[in-house]
Amino acid sequence: MHFDLADLRLFVHIAESPSLTQGARRAHLSAAAASARIKALESQLDSRLLYRDNRGVELTPSGQRLLQHARLILRQVERLKDDFSEQGGDQAGHIRIFANTTAVTEFLPEVLAGFLAARPAVTVDLQERLNRDIVRAILDGSADLGIVAGPVRAEGLEILHFSTDHLVLAVPPGHALERLGRPPTLADTLGYFHVGLHEGSTLQSFLREQVERLGGTLNLRIQVASFEAACRMIEAGVGIGVLPETAARRHQRSMGLSILQLDEPWVVRERSVLVREREALPGCARTLVELLRQVGDGVVAP
Structure with a gap:
């Protein structure tokens, strides 16, 4: 059985696209040519790989298996090219990263800016995902690196700790929770409006889980796209919010916020x-x- 790397790459492009046409475009082929090559691949494997309809394409179980193998094969080919590249081991290549909200918005932009500035031939695809989706992506080979916060179940993966952060409660100055005389619990906050992040953010999903364990309801007044927007809403008195301490402290320097443990x-x-x-x-x-890992340990600045 002979596999053409171009066909495997085409199949991955189609699997990661909403339609065969868009996948073909990523592979610089016409839709007709791409369809013919996929049919030839199905004939060679004696298995149907895609369901096609007006809404796009969906992988069959056989297609899911091929996708996992194709990603691993193409990654090994990239590793081979990298090892023999004239530009050196870490000076060229493509990295796909799936990360949680804090990583995408808070520290990765600075880290990647310096990293990429020193390596013009390296490209990065950075996507915000939930922890469970990050684990799945690393396991099935759809991402190279995953960045998560908190405990995760990741059997079969290497888990490399690199830093610690804390969640805090940000409130407008003079808020009633400041006068409790003790650090508030999550239950103490449920009687107040909350400012939250957009649906699908890792932090928002995590907070919903904690509130559900308490048997309560998170009273969301507004959801925003960034920690900066959340802090501005909190400063204006729209509500209170649970945020990473690094983000809250940074925005506290320019906004009227009180930060409670x-x-x-x-x-x-x-x-x-x-x-x-x-x-x-x-x-x-x-x-x-x-x-x-060096940035997390404080060895170098981001």
Whole structure:
């Protein structure tokens, strides 16, 4: 059985696109040519790989299996090219990163800015995802690196701790929770309007889970797209919000915010990098992992 790398790459493009036409465009082929090559691949494997309808394409179980193998094969090919590249081990390549909200908005932009400025031939695809989706993506090979906060179940993956953050409660100055005489609990906050992040953010999903465990309801008055917007709403008295301490302290320097410690066991969050096999990563990805760990340890500035 002979596999053409171009066909495997085309199949991955189609699987990661909403339609065959868009996948073909990513592979610089016409839709007709792409369809013919996929049919030839199905004939060779004696398996149907895609369901096609007016809404787009969907992978069959056989297609899901092929996608996992194709991603691994193409990653190994990229590793081979990287090892023999004239530009050096970490100076070229592509890295796909799935990360939680805090990583995407708070520290990764600075880390990646310096990393990419020193490596013009490296490209990065950074996407915000939930922890469970990050774990799944690393396991099935759809992402190279995952960045998560808090405990995760990730059997079969390497979990590399690199820093610690805390969740705090941000309130407008003079808020009633400041006068409790003790650190508030999450339950103490449920009688007030909350400012939350957009649906799908890791932090918002995490908070909903904690509130559901209490048997309560999170009284969301507004949801916004960033920590900066959340802090501005809190400053204006729209509500209160649970935020990473790094974000809250940074915005406190330019906004009127009071920051309260929460009396909850889950406020300390360990940040970790997830990889399937560190030594199998391209050189640029391995270098980025080490840079993240150094930044987390305070060895270098982001």
